Amino acid sequence: MKPVDWITQVLEMAAALAAAPVFLGWLNQCRAWLQNRRAPSLWLPYRNLHKLFHKEAVIAENASPLFRIAPYVVFGAMVLAAGIIPSMGTRLPLVVSADAIALVGLFAAARMFMTLAAMDVGTAFGTLGARREMMVGFLAEPALLMVIFVASLISSSTALPVITAHLASGHVGLSPSLAFSAVAFILVLLAENARIPVDNPATHLELTMIHEAMVLEYSARHLALMEWAAQLKLFNYVCIGFALFFPWGVATGHIGPAGLLVAIPALAVKLAAAGLGLAVIETVSAKMRVMRIPEFLGTAFLFAVLGLLVHVLLKA
Amino acid sequence: MITTLPPLLTGCVALLCAWVLVGLAGLLRPGSVRFAGRTLFTLGAVLGLGLAVLAGASLLSGGTERLILPLGLPNLPVHLRLDPLSSLFLFLLGASSFGISVFAGGYFRQGEGTLPGLLCLQYHLFLASMGGVLLANDAYGFLVAWEVMTLSSYFLVTTQHRIPEIRRAGFLYLLMAHVGALCLLLCFGVLQGGSWLFTFHAMRAAHLSPGWAAVAFLLALIGFGAKAGLVPLHVWLPDAHPAAPSPVSALMSGVMLKTAVYGMLRVGLDLLGRPLWWWGLAPLILGLLTIFYGVVFAAVQTDMKRLLAYSSIENMGLVFAGIGLTIVFAGSGMPAVAALALLATLYHCLNHSFMKSLLFLGTGSVLHATGERNLGRLGGLIHRMPWVAWLTLIGTLAIAGLPPLNGFVSEWLLLQSFLFAGQLPHAFVNLLIPMGMALVVLGAALAGYVMVKFYGIIFLGQPRETSLAHAHDCGRLERIGLLWLALGCLALGLFPLQVVHALGAVTGQLVGAAVPQASAHWWLLAPVPGRSVSYGPLVFLTATAAVVLLTVFVVRLIYRQRVRRGPAWDCGFGAATARMQDTAEGFGQPIRHLFQPFFEIERELPEPADRTPRYRIAIRERIWRLAYEPLARAVGRLANAAARIQQGRISVYLLYSFVTLLVLLAVALIS
């Protein structure tokens, strides 16, 4: 590992931190346009965070230390995840210590802390949110893992950079198994990031919400961290999607200035496209009942497994 | 005959004997908690530590020692053997029993049913017999130790024998265990291959026809599966483990189940020589089934110890799936991959013994502090008993398989080995196994669900009963015990490379291939043959910690206002009471809804116009209705039929003799 790689590493994390809110903003803008609304500013998420950071924090009396630690842990996990996913370059020092499975584990850890924190205060909505979140999680995680396994069977490694490099290297043609898992991945992405049709990030109708219900008791900086973490999560998922299915433009060697020149714009373009795509999906689909979610995710899981079988059958 | 005594093995035997003596010492003053309860248990704990040290040494040395004691059958003295496999499990026994015994030293009080002294005897006999199982090198010694283990644990389970459920649980346990032991007996009967030598090395030498070997393997699977709680032989486990006092539950789940794994490995991979690949399918499929079954049932439990028991079933499923995978790979000439799968299996055994012991002890403390086992009556204990809460949290995260703790490592290894299934030369099987992988992953995720339920409902939220206000944190000895196990979880999670090195000897012994170590770094685990995959928990942890601390620092830097405490907001809904939180049933509801067909549910729903609405739900396993009750009825019917023979009239009895006589005479004439 050269110092330059460490630079890339830090750069990636920083980029993620910076880009995540913007990406959300962009997503919201696209949605607004598609729904003939006046679009909010691209920088609105930043303003929100800033506002929240400057408020006074109020915590329930019976909240335990766990409640206060959780936001930091969740946030930290997401930042680290951003450092593991090769969004610009594949030569990342951190990656050797955490492959794709560890990445999923990291997400799981974040979720665990979030739900525990939600149950900590002991309100009806908190536990409700936690329960629903876990229900989403125990189906989404395996699906995501299976998706990753398809890719890793193709490139015979569970290390994301290796996968990306192998897929980017081009001698992998169009493969049906990847197509299957791509569909699965999109479903998982929607569910995991509390997007329509699974959850409505904009709603404040308590009975239907999942993510919002969990962070109900948070305020000020804790809430800010939670929000930011959520944005990072979305960003990370999108980047995983890129790494698995659209690995173009990622610098596979040492990432010099030249590499950057390619990588950054490529990422920007892909993000823009992804945002648009997501917005379209969210616009055309309607929020479903909570009890339908398992079916939704079950489909995703099934697709992923199918992808796996197709790969084993066709060796493609 | 050996002239000079082998040092390590002799030491181990001495320690086991010492355990027995400690137990017997309990009878000196059976009534006294201070003597039998505190002193002796602590002593036993120290012995356990010694055992762990010796076993660890022998594991690292990788050598094999033999010893013959002049006991047992006339021409079959007790053979003992300390090889890597047994030393690994001995280490497991010693290490986790240390924590458990220390805890037990602080745990047992008066009025636990059995006298403390007797309890002490049974407990240490239990420990010693488990050691005996691991050291035995001949069928007879093995079975004797095996059954003594069962027996002593049975008496421990029925400590509070006045409660009918507990008696029932004990009976069921002993019955299943005995049937299992009979199967093992027959298995050894096949293995000795007519040589009439019941020593293990004679069995290794014996040449069996494939058919007989398969029979032996199957019998072993039934026998050890019954002990390990493999579906459908698991029915005793969720009753027996919770029935016992918590340290005993910890021992049973944490250690005793592993002896079954040990036996399976010993017979399947050692005594039977080179297994055929398709044998592996049986444990694999059963294991996968067990994973799913166990975790689904764990998710809907309302009794915290039952929940843990089902989770043990799930983990045993994971282990047996690993064994099956090992055999499949080893049988298809992929020793390196087999070594990887075996590594995952062994690693998970270690992990589970620490995690599950920790959790059971945690529930023990809760039980003592509150007298409650029902999740529906707990809650908010993190405020009352911080020690227990925070230490248990480690176990919870570990068993949920989250990095960088130990549960994750073994699952990671197992998945890595699963990923090789595609290369198997057998069509259809390499299709089947990815499905298995899907099941494993799903099980792991569900385990997360279960653990959130477990921890969140016991320790978080508001206390669901007013009595919980008087709950007190656990005592000093108990803290030490919990701390030890928690540290074990951390260590196993953070230094996998060192553990893998230590396990190398075992994999070498069983599948003849050590795990390749690709990376040069001491902090990086890269065991996968021919693939650039690696996992470095230390870096992982430091990175996370760094980010978190940095965040904290930065946040503090840019923002310096105090934190105000206020009432929970709860969307402005003021009159929120503790009873509005999710109950255990509530939290499990999605699972119950999703996997309806698994359960046999009886509901008691309140009327719409109910003044005092009550909601009760009881969940049973269908397998009782489907398998066990019909079996019992069938035997009953046979018994009735047999009873017709004995119907009281002397003429009829005379007729029996008469007919028997005539028939036999006819037979004698013909022949």
Added chain:
Amino acid sequence: MELVFLLGFPVLGAALLGILGAHRRAPEINAALSLATFIASCALAARVIGHGSLLFGDEQFFIDPFNVFLVALTAFVGLTTALFSRPYMRVEVDHGRLTPARLRLYHSMYQLFMFTMLLALTTNNMGLMWVAMEGATLSTVLLVTLYRTPASLEAGWKYFILCGVGIAQALFGTILLYVAAEKVLGAQGMTALLWTHLDAVKTQLEPTVLALAFVFLLVGYGTKVGLVPLHSWLPDAHAEGPTPISAVLSGLLLNVALYTVVRSKVLVEGSLHSRLPSVLLMGFGLVSVVVASLLLWRQRDIKRLFAYSSIEHMGIATFAFGMGGPIANFAALLHMTVHSLTKSSIFFTAGHAAQKAGTQIMEHIRGLITLSPTVGWGLMLGSLAILGVPPFGVFTSEFLILTTAMRDQPWATPILLAALAVAFAGIFSKVQPMVFGETTGRRLPHAPALLPVFTHLAIVLLLGLYIPPYLAEWYRAAAHLIGG
């Protein structure tokens, strides 16, 4: 010399106790005489170990390792039972279930019973063996009916008639044996019924006749062994008689009967070229095991329960003898030993338990462990031992028998496995609630005699963990004699 003592003491005892009758110290005298007998048997055993097989009284008596160990066992259990019956019978008298007159009958008949069994074991003359067996029946019949209750009378009558008839068949078998032997050994054969001589010429005996003879002998003595379907008398007699008698019946009489069967088997198998005897024994054994273990499920009376378990274990031993071969025979002999020790100790504890609860119905015996820990633990450990749970000796023999069966008679193992499992469920599901749980019983004036119980259990435990070399040699020699 030892033999004279061995047989002399019981006869003396029978007479003495018959005369002394309801003497205050009669129980002690009984115990003392049993002790003397036991010492004599030990001396005899020592001598046999020293010099090998012996012949006495112009060949009328023959001692070899096979029967001498049974002699020692019989004398020992006889002694412990006498010790046990001391307080037990006192309690019975206090309860007014017995009159002193009947106590006299009990004591003298007890000694007579001992005599007949020792005679049956030591005699070399198949005819005398028959006489002794019949004598054993007659001396116990009146003990079974000691309480004079309707049930006990019925049990006694069945015992008397069924065993009487059975034994008559055995006599006919003996005659056939004699006929066949006479042919070879020449007429005027005082020798023609002597087992040693028969054994010497067994290969020349006429097969068909011997086959018939064996059938008669098997049905005859098999009735006393309690092989299904000839077993009908056994549970009744065990349940209704006084407990010491149940103990010696199932601990000793069954052994002796099995001994006679095996003796005959040895002869017949020598002359027969078919495996008929082995097959018959295995068949009877299996049937007994299966039926008995099924019937265990329906028992309500504690002594009846363990009577059926005796049938089951006799079945196992018979099966093992049927399989033959050094290891199976060894195991069968061991099984006879441990079974008689364990079972008698169980009957002791069961007797105490029944006295404490005031009934033999198991539903009403509860929580012994709280009422009297020693009795409770005795019953629990004894039952576990008889169920073949290590480290008790019963497991050792079952281990050998099952492993042998797995090699030699694999077809039988599933049956045995199922039967053993059923038996385990049947017995333990009834023992556990008796030992554990809340209690209803009451304390008794006389302290229970637990020395015998725990002596037996200790020996059984020892045999499970370690068989002393000379004992092993002894068994091996015996197994060798039985051959196969």
Added chain:
Amino acid sequence: MTHIPLAQQLLDTCAALLLLLSFAMLSQRRVVTLVNLYAAQGAVLAAATLLLAWRTGEDHLYVSAALTIALKVLFLPWLLHRLIRRLEVYWDTEPLLNVSGNMLVGLVIVVFAFSLAQPITLLASTATRGAIGIAVSVVLLAFLMMITRRKAMSQVVGFLSMENGVFFGAMSASYGMPMVVELGVALDVLVAVLVMGVFFFQIRERFDSLDLHHLETLKEHE
């Protein structure tokens, strides 16, 4: 035609008589007559023994003949008669199997018995070996009688006549058993009958009848 010695003819007649008596017992329903028949059987047995003793000159046969007369002709019948009088059991109830049925089964059994005796007859060297088959059938017939009777008393008589059959078998196959054994057997039979006597009184005082249906309570099957 070959000349059969008179003794031989007499012996065969005795054998035939024995069989006849067994059948008579099988069909007989009055207990008193039953006992008389038993006594007759004993007498025939004794006669046969004497003949045999005279013919073969075996001394111990005289002794056993004496024993037979003493025990089976005089003492036991007397005892049984006394018991009958004391206990007032003159009639047995209808047997479980009616007379003709009994006879039929009896015939089948006799045939079986003879085929059974075939190998023994071939082996035995005695003059009376032809009678072995009869001995066997006497035993089996007695057995059948015990099965079909409902009164304790008649069962006992059956038991005794079975013993007769065995004894006759011993005699005809090998001129009797060694002395020791015969004495032992006789002793046992004696004791048995005494015990039985005791029994009768016990049963009587409990159930005031010797009907066996009182003795059918101990059973597994409800």
